[in-house]
Amino acid sequence: MSKAILYDATLCIGCKQCEQGCAEENKLPYDDKIAAEAVQSEHKFTCVVTQEDKFMRRLCMHCEKPACASVCPVGALHKTKEGPVAYDVWKCIGCRYCMVACPFSQPKYEWGALNPRVRKCIMCPNRLAAGKQTACAEICPTGATKFGERDDLVREAKKRIADNPANYLPRVYGLEEVGGTSVLLLSSVEPAAFGYPTSAKLGETPMPEYTGRVMEKIPDFIPVWTLVLGGIYWISHRREEVAAVEGREKRNGGAQ
Amino acid sequence: MKIKLTFWRVVFAVIMVLGLYSSYVRYFHGLGAVSNMTDQFPWGLWIGFDCLCGVMLAAGGFCMVGAVYLFNVESLHDVVKPAVLTAFLGYLLFIVGLLFDLGRPWFIWHQMIYMNPHSVMFEVGFCVMFYTTVLFFEFLPNVFERFHFQVGIKWVKKIYPILIVLGILLSTLHQSSLGSLYLIMPSKLHPFWYTPALPFLFFGSAVAVGLAMTIFESTQSAKALGRQLELSVLVRLGGALLVALWVNALIRFEDFYHRGVLGQIVRPSYEAYFLWLELALAFVLPIAMLSFKRVRLSPGGLYLAAVISLLGFVTNRLNISLIGFETYVGHHYVPKWTEFMVTLMIIALGFALFRLAVEYLPIFPEHKEAATEAAAVAPVFAKSAVMSHAND
Numbered sequence: 001m002s003k004a005i006l007y008d009a010t011l012c013i014g015c016k017q018c019e020q021g022c023a024e025e026n027k028l029p030y031d032d033k034i035a036a037e038a039v040q041s042e043h044k045f046t047c048v049v050t051q052e053d054k055f056m057r058r059l060c061m062h063c064e065k066p067a068c069a070s071v072c073p074v075g076a077l078h079k080t081k082e083g084p085v086a087y088d089v090w091k092c093i094g095c096r097y098c099m100v101a102c103p104f105s106q107p108k109y110e111w112g113a114l115n116p117r118v119r120k121c122i123m124c125p126n127r128l129a130a131g132k133q134t135a136c137a138e139i140c141p142t143g144a145t146k147f148g149e150r151d152d153l154v155r156e157a158k159k160r161i162a163d164n165p166a167n168y169l170p171r172v173y174g175l176e177e178v179g180g181t182s183v184l185l186l187s188s189v190e191p192a193a194f195g196y197p198t199s200a201k202l203g204e205t206p207m208p209e210y211t212g213r214v215m216e217k218i219p220d221f222i223p224v225w226t227l228v229l230g231g232i233y234w235i236s237h238r239r240e241e242v243a244a245v246e247g248r249e250k251r252n253g254g255a256q
Numbered sequence: 257m258k259i260k261l262t263f264w265r266v267v268f269a270v271i272m273v274l275g276l277y278s279s280y281v282r283y284f285h286g287l288g289a290v291s292n293m294t295d296q297f298p299w300g301l302w303i304g305f306d307c308l309c310g311v312m313l314a315a316g317g318f319c320m321v322g323a324v325y326l327f328n329v330e331s332l333h334d335v336v337k338p339a340v341l342t343a344f345l346g347y348l349l350f351i352v353g354l355l356f357d358l359g360r361p362w363f364i365w366h367q368m369i370y371m372n373p374h375s376v377m378f379e380v381g382f383c384v385m386f387y388t389t390v391l392f393f394e395f396l397p398n399v400f401e402r403f404h405f406q407v408g409i410k411w412v413k414k415i416y417p418i419l420i421v422l423g424i425l426l427s428t429l430h431q432s433s434l435g436s437l438y439l440i441m442p443s444k445l446h447p448f449w450y451t452p453a454l455p456f457l458f459f460g461s462a463v464a465v466g467l468a469m470t471i472f473e474s475t476q477s478a479k480a481l482g483r484q485l486e487l488s489v490l491v492r493l494g495g496a497l498l499v500a501l502w503v504n505a506l507i508r509f510e511d512f513y514h515r516g517v518l519g520q521i522v523r524p525s526y527e528a529y530f531l532w533l534e535l536a537l538a539f540v541l542p543i544a545m546l547s548f549k550r551v552r553l554s555p556g557g558l559y560l561a562a563v564i565s566l567l568g569f570v571t572n573r574l575n576i577s578l579i580g581f582e583t584y585v586g587h588h589y590v591p592k593w594t595e596f597m598v599t600l601m602i603i604a605l606g607f608a609l610f611r612l613a614v615e616y617l618p619i620f621p622e623h624k625e626a627a628t629e630a631a632a633v634a635p636v637f638a639k640s641a642v643m644s645h646a647n648d
Contacts, residue, residue, distance in 0.1 A: 040295075041295065042295075067440050070372075070374045070375065070440070071375050071376065071377060071440060072372055072375055072377075073367055073371075073372055073375045073377040073378040073381055074366045074367060074370035074371070074372060074378075075370050075371070075372040075375075076370070091363075091366055091370045092359075092360060092363070092366075093358055093359070093360050093361075093363045093364055093366050093367065094358045094359020094360040094361070094363075095357075095358055095359075095377060096298040096299060096359065097375070097377050097437070099295065099298035100298050100299050100441065100444075101440045101441060103441075103443050103444070105295070105296070108295045109287075109295060109298060109359070111286060111287055111288030111293070111294070111295075112286050112288045112289070113286055114283075114284070114285075114286055115359075115360060116286065116287065116359040116360070197443055201443045202443055203442070203443075207440050208374065208440070210439045210440050210442060210452075211374075211376055211436060211439045211440050212374070213439075213452075214376075214436050214439060214455055215373075215374060215376065215379070215436070218379070218429070221429075222425065222429075225425055225428060226421060226425055229326065229420075229421045229424050229425060230417075230421050232326050232327070233325070233326055233417055233420060233421060236326065236327060236328040237328075239328070240328065
């Protein structure tokens with residue numbers, strides 16, 4: 001069973017305690033100045049975005065089939081069966097393909113560091129291993145951020161919409177987007193208003209499939225193309241030999 | 257020894273000094289200090305130009321090797337060696353560029369042990385690694401010849417068929433895979449440039465650029481070495497380039513048509529201007545020029561058409577890697593001057609190494625052409641003589 005986070009924007013009061021809890025858990029700096037920053041960065045894995053009187057959290061979506069993990073040439077990023085998309089910094093070569101490929105633009109980079117790391121929410125692996133919930137879910141005073149089994153949270157999200165359809169958009173963001181994510185969003189306003197890509201733009205195809213369609217042909221392509229190239233080489237050089245022999249015979253014949 | 261000061265040598269020195277300063281900033285103050293790359297624009301000029309364009313501009317190697325050794329186009333024989341040299345230098349410099357761009361270049365060897373076969377980047381990395389090795393062996397006979405190491409030449413000749421087939425196979429794979437890198441970003445890359453056909457377009461443009469680059473580099477080096485170039489070779493390359501450009505243009509049109517973006521393309525927009533520039537330089541101008549026989553038969557005309565199409569394809573790859581992301585990101589990316597200097601330094605190094613190589617290695621056929629030709633023909637005749645005697 002895989003873990004997930006359900007964020008219900010209608011319950012959020014914008015207290016930013018999730019930001020603080022996240023910073024503490026990941027040993028990141030946190031003060032009033034950082035709290036005022038409305039964007040994610042190398043030192044801010046999650047961020048509460050405010051639009052008028054509405055709030056929305058941003059964090060790594062922990063896709064079921066993550067683009068970042070599929071593009072990483074050294075497999076530093078990988079989806080664990082517990083749910084989180086983890087990052088092995090010691091493997092990373094710093095190509096930043098994950099950052100370009102992520103449809104939610106979640107991985108951030110330590111641009112000022114001399115041995116830079118990719119930074120993003122990794123769903124508190126130490127807490128999960130100890131059977132605890134994520135720091136953001138534990139600290140949330142209103143239950144807007146809830147941690148649990150993905151299946152349970154999906155059921156709960158649908159129930160909340162059914163019980164109170166006037167309060168919510170009919171769609172659970174993250175249920176189907178890019179093949180499903182381990183972070184699910186409920187809100188009364190389109191997540192796109194807070195910088196999320198629209199569901200229409202994302203589609204329901206897992207991102208790795210776009211490259212997979214081409215990559216899966218390569219194991220067949222290599223032997224076939226090698227044979228074709230080798231064949232052409234053989235034919236054109238065989239022709240050369242034959243031509244040389246025939247040329248000689250003709251010349252001999254002419255002389256006799 | 258006295259070094260004469262010429263214009264280009266001064267330019268070279270200035271570029272090197274500023275490039276070295278930029279390298280210092282890169283390795284002692286980090287990527288953030290040296291570049292305008294950000295979390296929104298994690299790939300900048302170094303990926304867009306040094307990597308995507310660098311590999312494309314080195315395509316002449318596999319194109320000429322393919323034409324001469326695979327399809328027996330004997331008349332192009334003289335341009336194989338310079339084309340292989342350009343390719344070899346191109347790939348070496350591509351790796352140098354990568355060492356600047358990677359955040360942790362000291363772990364580049366992780367590629368060989370922590371392999372993720374699902375990653376296009378992994379495939380490109382491996383192909384480039386192997387192909388650079390192949391190019392090294394294809395280039396090696398020049399060095400052997402210079403030092404009269406006949407055994408070495410014989411040894412490389414023995415594995416030549418393998419090198420040729422392997423080289424073209426690897427080139428097909430990674431030239432197209434550079435396009436596949438962008439397949440995973442349908443929601444980010446602008447629809448003018450995002451297409452499932454990206455791998456095909458990248459391979460097609462690599463072939464056209466390979467031909468154009470061969471025209472460019474052989475004209476350029478002939479000028480530098482003060483020798484006359486065989487016009488028939490250039491004319492042949494020009495004809496092939498015209499065909500390659502037409503094929504590329506048609507695939508491009510087909511792609512626009514099938515994805516239904518033709519209507520969008522003709523309407524003015526920020527992206528459309530860049531697309532028009534790209535299409536004009538890569539297709540319209542050079543195809544128009546090469547359609548005139550007068551241009552196709554003049555070295556100057558061929559050179560100009562080749563250079564314009566090269567600029568067009570470079571624009572194409574910069575559009576895909578930089579311009580195509582600006583709408584998604586919401587702001588522009590303009591490389592910092594230090595980014596430009598690193599790129600310029602790498603290009604300058606390429607020119608300098610090429611110049612050194614053609615000066616000290618037997619890259620271009622010497623005046624003793626007749627002698628080598630006789631030597632090459634002799635064994636064939638000897639062999640056929642034996643064979644025909646066997647038939648008797």
